[in-house]
Each structure stands twice: as structure tokens, then as C-alpha cells.
Amino acid sequence: MTAVQLNAMNxxxxxxxxxxxxxxxxxxxxTRYAKKLVKEREAxxxxxxxxxxxxMIDEAQxxxxxxxESVEELDRYISSL
Numbered sequence: 001m002t003a004v005q006l007n008a009m010n011x012x013x014x015x016x017x018x019x020x021x022x023x024x025x026x027x028x029x030x031t032r033y034a035k036k037l038v039k040e041r042e043a044x045x046x047x048x049x050x051x052x053x054x055x056m057i058d059e060a061q062x063x064x065x066x067x068x069e070s071v072e073e074l075d076r077y078i079s080s081l
Contacts, residue, residue, distance in 0.1 A: 001009075020026040041047055048056070068074040 017030070020030065066077070068077065
């Protein structure tokens with residue numbers, strides 16, 4: 001998602017929250033739903049932030065690696081494992 005799209009989504013979200021801010025029942029529903037979304041995110045160990053992803057890539061690049069000249073060479077290597 002681009003920065004422009006993210007900014008537009010944030011703006012729309014805050015405008016929507018402002019539109020229902022005077023309704024206790026709607027704000028309670030929104031709060032419950034937000035908590036549910038947080039629990040879903042916490043329950044899925046495959047989700048990570050952009051920073052976590054790039055940190056993982058940086059760490060992996062520090063370790064040993066192999067390069068293959070062709071797909072066939074890669075296939076032979078995988079078959080040998």
C-alpha cells in the first residue's frame with residue numbers, strides 16, 4: 001500500500017470515527033471490533049510489521065548462503081537433500 005493510499009485510509013477512518021463519536025452504543029461496538037482485530041493479529045504468528053520483515057531479511061543475509069548457476073543445478077542440490 002502506498003503512502004498516499006495509507007493516508008487516505010487513515011483520514012477516512014478518523015472521519016468515520018468522528019461521525020459516530022457522539023453515539024455511546026456505536027463507539028462501544030467500534031471498540032469491541034477493534035479489540036477483536038487486535039486479537040486476530042496477535043493470534044497469527046505469520047503476521048509481522050514491515051520493520052520486522054526487513055530486519056529478518058538483513059539477518060538472513062548475514063548467514064551462509066549458496067548460489068546456483070542454473071535451475072537444474074538448484075534441482076540437483078534440492079534432490080540431494
